[in-house]
Amino acid sequence: MHKGSLQAVCTGIIVLLFTSLAQAQIHGLTVAVEGMSCPFCAFGVEKKLQQVEGVESITIDMKKGTASLKAKKGQSIGITQVQEAVKSSGFSPGKIMITAAGMLKLDDKQRPLFHPGGAAQSFLLTDLKDALREKTLSLAQSGKSAEIQGAVRKKDGTWALIPESLKEVPE
């Protein structure tokens, strides 16, 4: 009986943890669409991006050459899918900025890693500005959750995130 109760409590904790992680994700993404320079072309880009899973709305800015995507509630936007969608529209994906919530932790080399819940990948936090370095390492050491806005890039098969802003998300 006592053993059964303990099992139920553990299951509950795991479910809660899972739910908390599932609520954290890439909920905003801005991609530079290189080559897009007329309104008629923007339509094809918008249509392909609309087909990316989890996307609720898209705002295209011709002057900046960017498409900003907002995720549906509780869903995450896939970076690779966004890049593929831009290629399908006939243009080239450039710089990608994300706004994401997830867990911070240290990898085995004591480097800060960021894992947005619902996202397919973890990000190695790099090029940390002095103002953010201490806070990031502190949150990563204690395995806290945070919302990060920054540019992502893939280098040697590893996804890197260069944070521009970071704030702790209360547990």
Next chain:
Amino acid sequence: MILLGIKRITRLYGVMYLMLIFLFALVCMSASDSSAAPITFNTALPVAKGEGILRVQTMYLRSTDDQSAQDRELTVWTFPAVGAYGITGDLAVFGIVPVLDKSLETNTPLGRRTRGDTGIGDATLIIRYTLWKEDRLGQTIRIAPFIGIEVPTGEDDKKDAVGRLPQDLQLGSGSWDPLAGMIITWQTLNRQIDAAVSYKLNTKANDFRFGDEARFDISYQHRIRPQELGAGVPAFIYGVLESNLIWQDKNKIGGVRDKDSGGITWFLTPGIQYVTKRIVAEAAVQVPVIQELNGKALKNDFIGIVSLRVNF
């Protein structure tokens, strides 16, 4: 004397026309920022994978400058419907199906006669591949070769009370005519330049062969409105100036060259485009600046074009 007067007036109109073109170009140059796609030929800009574009056009051609006793007057209305589909981001197919209304008025011993026909013309299928591209923020440059074929879908053996219509009054050629070419497009937020070369190899049908056709087209498009780009995707208005240099070989009838066919025509084409995310509405006039046609080949007065493109 009268003829000299007419020639002078024609020359005067020519000069005035060139001045108008020059002024138009100056207006375009002075406006800030610009871009879209040519009106009289294709672009190398992409069609998104799995997406389609439909273009409907109305073209009006009139040729009345016949000095012979026949005093021929040719009027051709063409309504091409163009469908484009993106197989991948780099590979697109185009289908063109024209509806034609051809009418030729001539003096005959029995008085003034009109002959002609209305219906579907020859369809054209084109496949275009983006061979190379350099995309940057707010600009792209790309090279896209294409190949195609004109399919004999139009009536090519129409007869009226007088007999079989002359081949160039028929709606179709009856022949399968391959074509190939290449387009270069440079587009920025401010302006766009397209240049294309193409060659159409006409084959024989009904013991008749239209002369091969080579084209060299250039288009310059400049955004006139809005002068300053704001946020989002505003509707653009472009001023367009195009040049179409067309050479056509002499036709062959029964294997013999027709001395009254073929030649060189150079059109200058001012136009305007209204471009949104979903549609492009455009209008242009192709005015022949040079017409070095062989023999008694009928010269063009002008070609008027209005067109609408819709993104699906």
